[in-house]
């Protein structure tokens with residue numbers, strides 16, 4: 291049995307940090323040590339930032355994005371083009387498109403893709419709200435789903451649901467490699483994919 295080298299609070303901190311994506315237990319120990327050594331300028335502000343985010347965090351009732359204001363900052367932004375809704379699987383995809391600066395419309399976050407084998411059907415995703423939103427002033431719904439089998443079958447399902455003939459349904463066509471997940475694409479590729487979107 292290994293001997294304890296720190297109090298339970300620090301052990302807990304390391305265990306929680308190790309659960310973050312990209313951090314193994316070694317990186318988590320390094321991060322914890324950096325926090326402990328920088329109590330005033332890092333540990334305490336981070337602690338407050340986490341508390342504030344945890345208290346205010348909520349899912350946007352319009353689009354499914356996560357934010358500390360409701361509706362979310364994007365849905366509130368009056369300068370955005372309210373005729374375009376860009377549908378993404380995950381918030382990471384929304385962030386990727388925003389980083390690339392290629393979307394000036396609104397978003398809709400599905401919360402994943404259809405996966406019948408995992409018990410994920412339309413009811414488990416944010417689909418009915420999308421169908422309700424897809425009416426004027428919206429003119430175009432762009433399905434920016436991953437170029438995976440699941441992403442594409444989800445896109446086909448959504449195409450069948452979006453039946454209003456005053457709404458154009460489009461997809462990212464060129465530039466997104468097969469199997470590509472938006473979150474991993476560089477900004478140039480995303481920009482090209484947005485510009486070359488086609489009717490679906």
Ligand SMILES: [Zn+2]
Nearest residue numbers: 350353362365
């Ligand atoms: Zn929103």
